[in-house]
Amino acid sequence: MVSAVDGGAAHLRVLADGAEAGRAGAGDHTRARNHAGAGDQAGGDVVAAADLPGRVRRLEEDHRPRWVWADTATTYPPLLRAGVRVERCQDLRLCHVILRNAAASAASALATAPDGPWDRATDPAHEPTLLDAVDPALGPEEVRAEHDRQTAAVDGSSDPGRLRLLLAAESAGALLAAEMAHDGLPWDREVHDRLLTELLGPRPPAGARPARLEALAAQIRDRLGAPALNPDSPAELLRALHSAGVEVSTTRKWELARYDHPVIAPLLEYKKLARLLGANGWAWMDAWIRPRASDGRARFHPDYVPGGVVTGRWATSGGGALQLPKQVRAAVAADPGWRLVVADAAQLEPRVLAALSRDTAMAQAGRGADLYQGLVDDGVVDTRARAKVAMLGALYGATTGESGQLMPRLVRAYPRATAVVEGAARTGERGGVVSTWLGRTSPPPPAPWHEAQRRASEPDATDADTRRARQLARDWGRFTRNFVVQGTAAEWALCWLAELRLRLRALGPGPDRPEGGALPAPGRTPGGTATGPHLVFFLHDEVIVHTPAELAGDVAAAVRESAARAGRLLFGDFPVEFALDVAVVENFAQAG
Structure with a gap:
């Protein structure tokens, strides 16, 4: 202690x-x-x-x-x-x-x-x-x-x-x-700067827009007839759009994309690039990408928050490690003589649902790399795209549109799996709590939820009171429906990480152990720097290991073996496969 x-x-x-x-x-x-x-x-x-x-x-x-x-x-x-x-x-x-x-x-x-x-x-x-x-x-x-x-x-x-x-x-x-x-995520500042320059133009003085954003802002002003418009101000932008006959209620991408107007294309491009600049631009690089004391190589040091989400998923308190956009992933680059082993679990949540429900038919559909194609092969739906829509609808409680129409097919094909999520939803709608496979339990509904249900049961309740109570009940049911699956998936991922961490300790020659030693190296690293294969990134169902190039094949095998071990640890001999996409690359973008 x-x-x-x-x-x-x-x-x-x-x-x-x-x-x-x-x-x-x-x-x-x-x-x-x-x-x-x-x-x-x-x-x-x-x-x-x-x-x-x-x-x-x-x-x-x-x-x-x-x-x-x-x-x-x-x-x-x-x-x-x-x-x-x-x-x-x-x-x-x-x-x-x-x-x-x-x-x-x-x-x-x-x-x-x-x-x-x-x-x-x-x-x-x-x-x-x-x-x-x-x-x-x-x-x-x-x-x-x-x-x-x-x-x-x-x-x-x-x-x-x-x-x-x-x-x-x-x-x-x-x-x-x-x-x-x-340890930090290995990062190439020169590549990052080059990527930003290609997309945005040269780095501008502090407080100024990059050239590409400034050109798009000029187009937006011209096409809206608003020469003084600041496109970064949602209120100003909304007024200018309304004046131009674009009757949106928000400036969100999904709503703007529904309209046919000359301003939409440059506006969407502006918003995409402005987000990149704000989230991972030069100011972010200066704040979060720092040279390592031992050798000066750049690293990204995020602040992970284990259990930061009620389902057990991780969060971050700074740096946005869980939202690294594809535009800058080439900057996540291995050191010379090293490689990145990138792995992500394919369709993790549906596979977890099959395991925790003991639905052997659904587990059989997941025998292989693509569970969605397995649904097609089982005759549940006719295309992979519809299989994905149906499964996500089951996990997240979609009751309308194509997801709602496909749900009865899933119920007939996989009764055990659908019964688990439907039961969790009904429990939530009643104000109850649900638990993951290992026992993490959902929070009870908040006070406004209970107040709405109480108000709807009173003799003088209005139709609006009843509708609000029902809507809140359905919303909470969707939360508990997904809680059991997402939370159990987080448990599998933690066991995967824990197993992989120990296997990596045993793989490479550490400073305290001769090459080929059988036991994990006791924790000593020169100057605190990891010298063998080590995990450097985790996002829900995706990991990156930084490894000496000569150990990359062994690391890839350890990643797969650890995933299989995590499945057995949680679900015993139930025949569910946790398929992985694994790539050995020099930078993150090469992993696809």
């Missing part, structure tokens, strides 16, 4: 061996102990902040422990900067959120307690900084007590095995998020 004490020091304590925390990755988990001190002293040791990396390194080398700490996001980065990496941990902050809300642990003391410091710790404004002891309430005794509460909550839950796996996977994801932010 690692926790803070006053004066910038850390408190280390050995905890008794507990139940297996789940097998979210390769390696001998039976040796993973809740470990934090150099001995079994009940009181533990107080270690100065400067001495902590050395102590952690020695314990990692000698014991391969499972570290227990309040928050990976604040505890792990100083270790990474000191060149120390750990194999596994339990992130109490992330685990608290899951257990606090999980239906499987709803009767536990942790779930039924009043709000406390760990609930405040889930708010970014109150995150604990362990080595600075910002929140005295999260000192050594409270960290130990929280660990005990979480252990009791899992042990007393209705499905402890699945919850343990979920907590282990979530904690592994936290380690990986910190490592990817530390």
